[in-house]
Amino acid sequence: VEDSISGECVVVVVVPPDAGVDAEPDTVVPTVISTSPPDLAPEVGTAITITATFSEPLDPASATGAVAVSAGEAVPGTVSVDGAIVSFVPAAPLTPNVQHSVTINTSVTDLAGNALANNHTWTFTTRAGGWTPPTTIESDTTKGAGELAAGANTAGDAVAAWVMRDCSGTTCNGQPDIWVSVYNGTWSAPTVLVTADIAVSGLDVAVDGSGNAFLVWNENIGSVGSVRWSRYTAGGTWTAPALLESDDTGNTSRPRVTVDPAGNAMAVWEQKFGGITAPSDLMWSRFAAGGTTWTTPAPVEAATDGQGKIELAAAPDGSVVAIWEPASAVRAAKFVPGTGWGASVQLKASSLGQGVVQAASDSTFVVIYRTGSEVWTARLTSTWSTATAIDSSADATASGVEFALSSDNTGLALWSQGAAGAQDLWHGRFEAASGFDTATRIEQLAGASTAPSVAFGPAGTAMAVWVQTAASIGSIQSNTYSETTAWSTPQLVETSDTGNASPPTVFYDPADNKFVTVWAQNVTGYHSVYTSSFE
Incomplete structure (x- = not known):
């Protein structure tokens, strides 16, 4: 070809792509250039997508099992790659x-097969969260709700x-009915279970690992319960x-x-x-899984003067x-199973104000x-431990004892303590190896x-929830706990100032990763059943 400027002849050689000339191989490893959330970010939302942007496109198949998110335990989720x-x-x-x-490991590769040189790890902290506006489970304007009992299993x-x-x-003083609602992500429409024109009281409910539930209560006809x-x-x-x-x-109770x-x-x-003035027996009956009825009632303890304030787990x-x-x-x-009651x-040789029993995952009891x-505690392993005081302040009466155990058998005890009308909420943390720490x-x-x-x-x-009463108005308060920061600042669950709230129950829903609470409250002149979730 003649060069139009110099007039010299130039030889141009055209080499086909498959003529055997190798391109320069890609040996550059991919690197992470940014993340979302960024490293050490505070106050991160709880409903987010976590991303990492690399220096070049990746092989999607290599990332499938390469991302791990943990918050003390693995967080389940789905991984995808877009360039x-x-x-x-x-x-x-x-x-x-x-x-x-968050950790992305070295199995991640680019399109040429070059792997990430080192695991890439970063951390962030989620925001404290908040309660959804309370909603009613039931809102019948012709009836008033009370004596709420609720139970949940670890599956939510x-x-x-x-x-x-x-x-x-x-004024709500008619003969009571019993109503029920079931939670499985949301609360079901309430249904009436008992409509008999008799006095009912003392409701208690328990839920097994599959979501089946038992409800017991007391009915009184005349002097017979x-x-x-x-x-x-x-x-x-x-x-x-x-x-x-x-x-x-004779009469039954609690x-x-x-x-x-x-x-x-x-x-x-x-x-x-033998009559309402007779001494009391502590009676029991058992319902075997897969069965249809209860065993014949029998005494746990021979008749004595009173068998009240029963709790069990x-x-x-x-x-x-x-x-x-x-x-x-306190006994x-x-x-x-197979042996019966020992x-x-x-x-303790003192009157029982209130108690709670919890069973650990290793089938010991606290x-x-x-x-x-x-406030006292005792633990049953192979034998009972000596009763020890969690808090023994003689200057302020304790009340309202509650206790929960985690899956790793760490526990939190809560109780009210102080002069009447000015009680504060106290807590003690339990470890199986060391017992309770200082209240x-x-x-x-x-x-x-x-x-x-x-x-x-x-x-x-x-999560802790409780009734906070000030100026004759009872509201539902809450506080969150974590192993790293302990207790945070209390938050109101509801802000109604028109009526008192009854004792709440809180449980955790792992499917939606939220705490749920339920309570009864007088907002419009009569009590209704309310719920809210912490998200």
């Missing part, structure tokens, strides 16, 4: 107020049951209410029920035989521990109880903090 961007979408909102760690299946009375204006029950089958319906015991010679993860239920109650191995107060003492007994032991101004106050709000409920979430987080 140079790797995305992780959590399966549920992230846990509030917790540090999260829950049941609420309450008493509804006919109202005339703002009986224990009745109904069972809910997960995804199905409630059985027709039936007698759990059929003795008509039935309690618990159920182990496999579905074996235990009911315990106080019953007088069931362990994974099917054993049950009950505590109660006979004759101004406990253990049930073992002899009771005295935990008991928390109040006597006078003191500390978790809030100092104006008024009285009473009726706490507490539940564990993931990665050592927990």
